[in-house]
Amino acid sequence: MFLRRSSSLRIPRPVPLSTVIPGPRAMSATAPRPDPFRPAKRVAGQRQDVWSIVNEAAAASPVQPIVNMGQGFFGYNPPKFALDAAKEALDRVECNQYSPTKGRPRLRQAIADAYSPFFGKKINPETEVSITTGANEGMLSAFMGFIEPGDEVIIFEPFFDQYISNIEMPGGTIRYVPLHPPQDGATRTSPASEWTINFEELENAMNPKTKMIVLNSPHNPVGKVFSREELERIGKLCVKYNLIILSDEVYDRLFYVPFTRIATLSPELYERTLTVGSAGKAFYATGWRVGYLIGPEHLVKYVAGAHTRICYSSVSPLQEAAAVAFEKAETEGFWDESRNDMQNKIKLFCEVFDELGLPYSDPEGGYFVLVNMAAVKLPADYPFPPHVASRPRDFKLCWFLIHEVGVAAIPPTEFYTDANTHIAEDYLRFAVCKNDDVLETAKDRLRGLKKYITQ
Structure with missing residues (x-):
C-alpha cells in the first residue's frame, strides 16, 4: 500500500x-x-476519506513509483544518539515492562529540564508532566478528562483532523473559527503570518457552554506561528470566558520566526493551559508514539487519569530512549541543526514553485507548505472518478498530480467544514520532511505542470 491509512x-x-x-x-x-x-x-x-482516495490514485497512476509528499512522516531516521538509546533500552529488563501511567520518571524529568527555561519556572516532573502514547492520545486524554456532553470546544480551520473525533467522542460540540488567507494568495507568495484571525468571529463563537479552545502553533497545515499579540488577545478572551487552553505545540522545535508559548505569557494563562508536545516530531520518530503534556497539576492530573483508562501506560523502551534524546539534544547541537535542515528543505523544495510562478504560504514553522494552484488549469474533460469529481477542487488537483506527474500531496479542504472549503480549494499541502534526493525528484516531476499553467 502506498500510504498508510490515517487514524482519523x-x-x-x-x-x-x-x-x-x-x-x-x-x-x-x-x-x-x-x-x-x-x-x-x-x-x-x-x-x-482522503487517505484512501490518495491510495487509490497512487495505485492506478501510470507514473510509478509515486513520490510521496503527502503524509507528514520523515524520510530519514532519528539522530544516532536517539537510536542508540532505543537499542540499549531494549536490553534492559525494566524497560520492557509497564511504565508508570504518568510516564517513566527519567523522561518526565528530562522534559521538565528541557522546558523549564522556556516557561520561566521550574516545572515539577511529578505533577506538571504526563507522558502519553503520542500527542494525539494526549489530546484525546485532555478532551476525555474535561469535556462532557453539552460542552463546546473552539478550533481553528484548517484543523488537524483528529481533533474532530477526539472532541466528539466524549460528547463535545465543536465551534469552528476560520483562519483567513491573504486575499492575493493566488498571485503572491506570502508569509504564513498573513493567515489571520477575525477576533470578532472568535468571540462570537464563545458562550457560557464553551469549555475549551484548541490552538496549534506552529500550525499544520498553514505553517503559521501565532504572534505574541495574537496569543495575548486569545488569552484575554480565554480569561473572560473562563476557558481551558489546549495548545498543540508538536512542531515546537521547528520555528523560523520568534515563537511564543501561550502558557508563558502570564501565571494566569499557565494555570489554564495544557501544552502538548511530541518526541516523535522532535526526533524524526513519528512511529515511536511518545507524546507529553505540560501544565498545572489541577489540569494534568485529570489528563493522566483519562490516559490511564485509555491505554494505561505508553511504550517503555521508547520512553527511555526519548528521555536520553532530550538529555543529549542540546549538547549535540541537534535543535539548531534540525531547524536549519528543515528550513533548507523548505527553500530547496519551493524553488520549483518559484520557477513555475505558483505562489505559496511561506512556512514560519513546521514542515508543511501550502501551495496555491489556482493557475493550474485542469482539462475540462479529465476523467475524474465520481467520488473525486464531487469533492472540492483540491481533491481534483491531488488526483491530477498523482496521475499526470506522479507526486502525491494532500487536499487541505479535508481539514475544513463543508461551509468553508472555498477558503482552501485552490491549495495543496506538501510535506518536505524527506531526503533531499526525494525533494529533487518531486521538483523534476512538478515541472511537468508547466503546460497546464496559465498566468
Missing part, C-alpha cells in the same frame, strides 16, 4: 463484517453477514 475516524462506509466460527456452524470468511452489525455514528462516515 472519518472512514468510508463500513464494510459488512465476516466472522469465522470454529465448528459446523462456521460461516464463509468472505460472505457478508445477513444481519450486519450497525457501527456507532462516530466511526461510520459517509464520504470516502
Whole structure:
C-alpha cells in the first residue's frame, strides 16, 4: 500500500463484517453477514476519506513509483544518539515492562529540564508532566478528562483532523473559527503570518457552554506561528470566558520566526493551559508514539487519569530512549541543526514553485507548505472518478498530480467544514520532511505542470 491509512475516524462506509466460527456452524470468511452489525455514528462516515482516495490514485497512476509528499512522516531516521538509546533500552529488563501511567520518571524529568527555561519556572516532573502514547492520545486524554456532553470546544480551520473525533467522542460540540488567507494568495507568495484571525468571529463563537479552545502553533497545515499579540488577545478572551487552553505545540522545535508559548505569557494563562508536545516530531520518530503534556497539576492530573483508562501506560523502551534524546539534544547541537535542515528543505523544495510562478504560504514553522494552484488549469474533460469529481477542487488537483506527474500531496479542504472549503480549494499541502534526493525528484516531476499553467 502506498500510504498508510490515517487514524482519523472519518472512514468510508463500513464494510459488512465476516466472522469465522470454529465448528459446523462456521460461516464463509468472505460472505457478508445477513444481519450486519450497525457501527456507532462516530466511526461510520459517509464520504470516502482522503487517505484512501490518495491510495487509490497512487495505485492506478501510470507514473510509478509515486513520490510521496503527502503524509507528514520523515524520510530519514532519528539522530544516532536517539537510536542508540532505543537499542540499549531494549536490553534492559525494566524497560520492557509497564511504565508508570504518568510516564517513566527519567523522561518526565528530562522534559521538565528541557522546558523549564522556556516557561520561566521550574516545572515539577511529578505533577506538571504526563507522558502519553503520542500527542494525539494526549489530546484525546485532555478532551476525555474535561469535556462532557453539552460542552463546546473552539478550533481553528484548517484543523488537524483528529481533533474532530477526539472532541466528539466524549460528547463535545465543536465551534469552528476560520483562519483567513491573504486575499492575493493566488498571485503572491506570502508569509504564513498573513493567515489571520477575525477576533470578532472568535468571540462570537464563545458562550457560557464553551469549555475549551484548541490552538496549534506552529500550525499544520498553514505553517503559521501565532504572534505574541495574537496569543495575548486569545488569552484575554480565554480569561473572560473562563476557558481551558489546549495548545498543540508538536512542531515546537521547528520555528523560523520568534515563537511564543501561550502558557508563558502570564501565571494566569499557565494555570489554564495544557501544552502538548511530541518526541516523535522532535526526533524524526513519528512511529515511536511518545507524546507529553505540560501544565498545572489541577489540569494534568485529570489528563493522566483519562490516559490511564485509555491505554494505561505508553511504550517503555521508547520512553527511555526519548528521555536520553532530550538529555543529549542540546549538547549535540541537534535543535539548531534540525531547524536549519528543515528550513533548507523548505527553500530547496519551493524553488520549483518559484520557477513555475505558483505562489505559496511561506512556512514560519513546521514542515508543511501550502501551495496555491489556482493557475493550474485542469482539462475540462479529465476523467475524474465520481467520488473525486464531487469533492472540492483540491481533491481534483491531488488526483491530477498523482496521475499526470506522479507526486502525491494532500487536499487541505479535508481539514475544513463543508461551509468553508472555498477558503482552501485552490491549495495543496506538501510535506518536505524527506531526503533531499526525494525533494529533487518531486521538483523534476512538478515541472511537468508547466503546460497546464496559465498566468
